[in-house]
């Protein structure tokens with residue numbers, strides 16, 4: 001039988017080419033597939049710059065400050081604070097950080113600039129008087145389409161523009177011992193790898209990179225363009241071939257156009273990235289920057305210290321939603337309203353039994369390993385309660401219904417009652433087509449069994 005009779009769809013897919021037709025992907029004797037992540041990379045939130053530039057209403061000074069204070073409070077040690085030459089608001093915010101006492105001594109601030117002399121000058125002006133560590137982050141698009149169409153420069157002309165920018169930065173800020181330098185070849189993932197190596201070689205030479213004063217080379221997947229294994233190969237190629245490798249901090253900056261930003265970042269870390277830029281909960285241009293809260297909590301869920309304190313995830317979420325004026329999706333990993341909730345009967349049954357087993361193992365004291373079915377982590381780690389773990393509708397079963405009555409009201413049903421009551425709940429939720437709240441379950445219980453506990 002010809003089960004797949006459709007020969008082609010009507011989608012105009014022939015207009016697109018895969019990454020291998022666009023840019024050489026250098027062969028690498030890849031080691032990343034066999035590695036494991038055992039420590040957190042340096043997380044660098046770019047919410048106040050890349051996240052901010054993607055908002056319809058950019059953050060006002062009060063929102064920027066609140067977001068910055070949140071990031072400091074939960075443990076970020078390097079924070080991109082803005083694009084000071086973009087707007088007076090951005091400039092003033094950096095001045096506030098430079099002149100006030102909002103930046104703890106162990107926190108580095110990053111300021112972002114294109115390779116344009118007047119904008120570099122304004123950027124350096126913004127950091128005057130900054131006492132702590134500062135990174136001046138210069139970027140220029142290096143991928144062929146951007147070179148040809150946007151910047152209209154040959155490779156050599158573009159390289160000259162970048163070196164001129166690097167020299168401007170060095171001249172204006174190089175003498176300040178607290179200042180380090182960063183370069184991003186924008187759309188790294190679509191740039192010829194050897195061009196990136198050449199730029200990095202020249203920049204680390206000009207900026208006099210040393211292990212004590214390393215240069216950050218940041219490799220953006222500005223627009224995701226391939227499966228994450230390709231990005232990992234591209235990063236590993238850089239890791240293995242960069243000149244002055246011990247004087248370079250290899251950083252990545254994935255976006256999420258294909259929905260694989262998280263995978264790109266994780267594989268990039270396996271491939272040698274030491275630093276990851278992204279936004280908390282994944283705000284950012286188009287489909288967003290990579291979500292560095294999910295990345296950190298993925299490590300937590302594997303037993304690796306994420307180095308960021310998410311123990312009040314709903315407080316963090318409230319601030320992020322306030323500052324970005326954007327809601328978080330109910331299915332968003334770790335933080336969404338529904339991500340620790342089961343409506344379906346067999347999942348509820350498994351969770352109920354898993355909780356009972358967890359209680360049994362915990363009764364002898366101490367921390368026991370978390371192994372509750374369907375719950376990747378203990379919601380209590382993030383400050384969540386257990387009330388929402390089981391919710392009841394027509395997809396639910398006796399185990400879940402009994403769990404809600406027991407945990408909310410201390411009502412324990414016999415095995416026979418569980419079966420009988422589930423039939424009533426099923427009928428009711430089928431009739432209404434809605435979820436039954438704990439209160440409604442209790443009322444129905446009293447109706448059915450004619451008693452109140």
Ligand SMILES: CC(=O)SCCNC(=O)CCNC(=O)[C@H](O)C(C)(C)COP(=O)(O)OP(=O)(O)OC[C@H]1O[C@@H](n2cnc3c(N)ncnc32)[C@H](O)[C@@H]1OP(=O)(O)O
Nearest residue numbers: 050053083085086087114115116139140141150151186222
């Ligand atoms: C991938 C990223 O996230 S990159 C960051 C993007 N973020 C932003 O753009 C937010 C802030 N930007 C701004 O406020 C403005 O764009 C400014 C102030 C920086 C510049 O504004 P304008 O001077 O009006 O220029 P405009 O925004 O049109 O930029 C285009 C010009 O910059 C040039 N350019 C773009 N990127 C770079 C770069 N990295 N280095 C040097 N020049 C650049 C373009 O070639 C173009 O030059 P042309 O006019 O000679 O063709």
Ligand SMILES: CC(C)C(=O)C(=O)O
Nearest residue numbers: 139184186187220222
């Ligand atoms: C220039 C870099 C850091 C960037 O924001 C991007 O490429 O998305």
